[in-house]
Amino acid sequence: MTKPGWLEKKHFNTAGPIDKDDHYYIEPLNRFDLDEILTLIHRKKYFVLHAPRQTGKTSYLLALMKYLNNEGTFKCLYVNVEKAQAARENVRAGIRTILQSMASNAFKYLDDSFLNDNWKQIFAESGEFSAIHEALNQWSAKSEKPVVLFIDEVDSLIGDTLISLLRQLRTGYTERPEGFPQNIILCGVRDVRDYRIHSKLENEIITGGSAFNIKTKSLRLGNFNLDEIKKLYKQHTNETGQIFHNDVFPLIWELTEGQPWLVNALGYETCFEMKEGRNREEVISVDMVNQAKENLIIRRETHLDQLVEKLSEERVRRVLEPILNGSQAELIPTDDVDYVIDFGMIKNEKQLRIANRIYQRIISGELRKNISRELL
Numbered sequence: 001m002t003k004p005g006w007l008e009k010k011h012f013n014t015a016g017p018i019d020k021d022d023h024y025y026i027e028p029l030n031r032f033d034l035d036e037i038l039t040l041i042h043r044k045k046y047f048v049l050h051a052p053r054q055t056g057k058t059s060y061l062l063a064l065m066k067y068l069n070n071e072g073t074f075k076c077l078y079v080n081v082e083k084a085q086a087a088r089e090n091v092r093a094g095i096r097t098i099l100q101s102m103a104s105n106a107f108k109y110l111d112d113s114f115l116n117d118n119w120k121q122i123f124a125e126s127g128e129f130s131a132i133h134e135a136l137n138q139w140s141a142k143s144e145k146p147v148v149l150f151i152d153e154v155d156s157l158i159g160d161t162l163i164s165l166l167r168q169l170r171t172g173y174t175e176r177p178e179g180f181p182q183n184i185i186l187c188g189v190r191d192v193r194d195y196r197i198h199s200k201l202e203n204e205i206i207t208g209g210s211a212f213n214i215k216t217k218s219l220r221l222g223n224f225n226l227d228e229i230k231k232l233y234k235q236h237t238n239e240t241g242q243i244f245h246n247d248v249f250p251l252i253w254e255l256t257e258g259q260p261w262l263v264n265a266l267g268y269e270t271c272f273e274m275k276e277g278r279n280r281e282e283v284i285s286v287d288m289v290n291q292a293k294e295n296l297i298i299r300r301e302t303h304l305d306q307l308v309e310k311l312s313e314e315r316v317r318r319v320l321e322p323i324l325n326g327s328q329a330e331l332i333p334t335d336d337v338d339y340v341i342d343f344g345m346i347k348n349e350k351q352l353r354i355a356n357r358i359y360q361r362i363i364s365g366e367l368r369k370n371i372s373r374e375l376l
């Protein structure tokens, strides 16, 4: 007997980080070699973790924070600085928002009220160009355990706000571990090294590599492999009894090449949205997955919309157009190619190609639309 849909506890996640109680999931901590990560942490390294949109960066950092805090050697804090994006180049507003987020997260995740009690005064006394350094200095000095800090969505910041944050972190580096976090992981879509940040205050372009020259390593989170796709879908079978035809897995691989959001979205569409697939007695077939793919392409949910938005950048089109036309892709500047690879849109395997069949459909459809618009 299968349960009616509303009694099923779990589903494929298509919005935000993994919640182990509600979602099918691949153990986030296994997505990197945990020993390698722990070695970097114990050696007091600052490093970067980057990956395209909706790959599992935040799920990974939240799981690592939990792991480290349970293990007990460190005091680990995750903070997402995306809210400060709205401040744009207003350094004062941006840094204030970051401090506030750090303070509330320290309270929420660690039950530690030091930053909550003190950040406003520190900000008033030290000002925006020094307050983060000062707050982390005082907090680390007071903490019995070495502090480890994860800063997520760092590349949502721009201009002098981003430069100021990076420089304040660099200033504190030599004071670690007693007077500053012993590790900082910066997380975003691109590697800090590749940021070219326009400073209005200094009227020049500052590279991320120079503002944050204390980074020792960049780790890139990859996609799922075929085994992981099967493992994820198997959880649905275990939970509901619903079976996937064997041919479904190679098809999902071909359509997504393991891109984590796409893998989940196909699963969700097939088994939770489509009427036929909601019947748990029904074996999920290749035709149903193909129909789910069409539905996703037509609906263009946030993930696919973000892809389309990127196509408005001249730099991105300069790379994609020759790849699609099969013409002179070798003449595209490497910097531009790397930029588009960082967004997960293309792969460089012997030759450049679009990263998966779903992206291929969306990208070629959109660019063709643009070309016909230009011809009108």
Ligand SMILES: Nc1ncnc2c1ncn2[C@@H]1O[C@H](COP(=O)(O)OP(=O)(O)OP(=O)(O)O)[C@@H](O)[C@H]1O
Pocket (backbone or CB within 6 Å): 013, 014, 015, 016, 017, 018, 024, 025, 026, 027, 028, 051, 052, 053, 054, 055, 056, 057, 058, 059, 060, 232, 260, 261, 262, 264, 265
């Ligand atoms: N461990 C996992 N197991 C299964 N699916 C996952 C896992 N991690 C991520 N995903 C899929 O990726 C989506 C995005 O996860 P998450 O928010 O952690 O990624 P992100 O890289 O931080 O995304 P963003 O770029 O939007 O910040 C999830 O909604 C889910 O579809």
Ligand SMILES: [Mg+2]
Pocket (backbone or CB within 6 Å): 057, 058, 059, 152
């Ligand atoms: Mg995220």
